[in-house]
Structures are given as structure tokens and as C-alpha cells.
Amino acid sequence: MSFSFNQGILVTIICETVLQERLVQLLKTLGASGYTIIPAGGMGSQGKRMGDVAGYNTNIEVKTIVTPEVSDQLLEQLKQFQGNHALIAFRQNVEGLFD
């Protein structure tokens, strides 16, 4: 039995919902072929908890699978949002069925 699965980098971005359109545009610009968005609540950072401010689902979790090079570029580009918005992002190696 032999298996052939793709290798890629899963990038997860958790941030304020207000950034959604800008993130989608950034993903398109970088050539990411797909993404998933899930509403999220309760994220905290440095003592403030955003979920408390304006309701439960004020955050989103965005996932995309990209190449190592694109993951570098994506994380670098995301730094621009951190000054004015709550945002964390992280990456992991994954293997499976995806483009």
C-alpha cells in the first residue's frame, strides 16, 4: 500500500472580525488558493479580552494552507495589523489532501 499526500504549511490567523476583508485580499494577493473562516470569541491578549468588548463573536479564525515561502510572506505582512488590532498568527507543517 502506498500513500501520496501533499505537504504544506497551515497558517492560522486569529484576529478582530473587522480585519476579515483585508485578510482575504492579502491572501489573494499572495496567491493562497483557499481559506476557511470560523467566528471565534474570547480571545485575550495583554490583559484585555476582546470578546468582552462587543459581544461573543467579535473575532475570526482564518486558516489557509500555503507553501513555506508564502507562509513567510504572509506572517511578515500580518505584522502591519498588529499595531492597531488584536491579531495572532501561527504556522505548522501539515500533510494531506489539498492543493
Added chain:
Amino acid sequence: MSFSFNQGILVTIICETVLQERLVQLLKTLGASGYTIIPAGGMGSQGKRMGDVAGYNTNIEVKTIVTPEVSDQLLEQLKQFQGNHALIAFRQNVEGLFD
């Protein structure tokens, strides 16, 4: 201090909601002891963005933790859905508290 945590393979499947029952049945057939389902939106692939077609939550994210062997079988079995449905799946090693 000593810690004893289990080792397993986390498999994440992101696909059209219409596949939910078939996925659950497949997981049962393969002996997966549990799974989690989260509604998701905005997935895109090959130029089409499914979230745009019929509302926001037309996708689901299914997570299960299985053995390496079952993860092989699961990913192989999932290939059958890719011809007619949007579906991605990926796996990662995890460690922690689970069966």
C-alpha cells in the same frame, strides 16, 4: 515531576456541510472514537469560493484524533469525495489527553 500524555494523529477535514453524515459514518467504520464538528465559512479552492455560493456556514470543519494507521486509511477514503465535492484534509502529530 513526570508527565504521561498520549500520542496521536489529529486529522482535520474541511468540506461542504452536505458531506457531514457520510463523514461521520466513515469515522465510525474506521473506529474513530470521537470527533468534533465546527461550522465554517469562506473556504475557497481552485478559483471558486464556496462560502459565496449559498451563505456563510456552508462548510464544516471536522476534527478527530486517531492512530497513524487509521489516519492513512481515513485520508485515502476521503479521496472519493474530492471528485464531486470541495474537501481538504490534513494531519498533524499531537500529544495530550485523549483516548
Added chain:
Amino acid sequence: MSFSFNQGILVTIICETVLQERLVQLLKTLGASGYTIIPAGGMGSQGKRMGDVAGYNTNIEVKTIVTPEVSDQLLEQLKQFQGNHALIAFRQNVEGLFD
């Protein structure tokens, strides 16, 4: 081009919603700087499927990024909930933009 990303341990906890406040308290006690909570359904374990009992979103998925030491402590502390509640938890190394 040089990149500087943080290293951390992503801990994901999937459990009954009733545990939410106790988990948040535990995360604060351990000094976790932030967390994200997403409603989840359909988790199963040992033959019972909790999502069937009282509706779809009776579970939550809690994510936090911590140090290796805190992830040890967190997983150890979570064992106390497993006797009376459905709960799984797992950890993974991640790299990216976070505190």
C-alpha cells in the same frame, strides 16, 4: 530577508461548555496571556456522543499558546475534569506572531 517569529505551544481543549468558566480561570491562574473559544458540536468519546444529548453546540474548543512548561502544567491540571466531564486536550509546537 530575515524573519523573526516566536516559538510556542498551542494547546487545544475540546470539552463541555459547562467547563468554560473553570477553564478560563485555570488559564488565568497559569498566566496564559490569551485564549480563543469556538462553539463546537458532535464530539464523541467512548460510545457516547455529547452533541446528541442537548443540542448541537454543547461543546467548546478553547485554544491558547503558552510556554512548554505551562503546557505541561495545563495538561496536568485538565486531568481533574476528565472524571466527570467529556474533555480532550492536545498540544503542538507552533511558530508565528504571538506574545
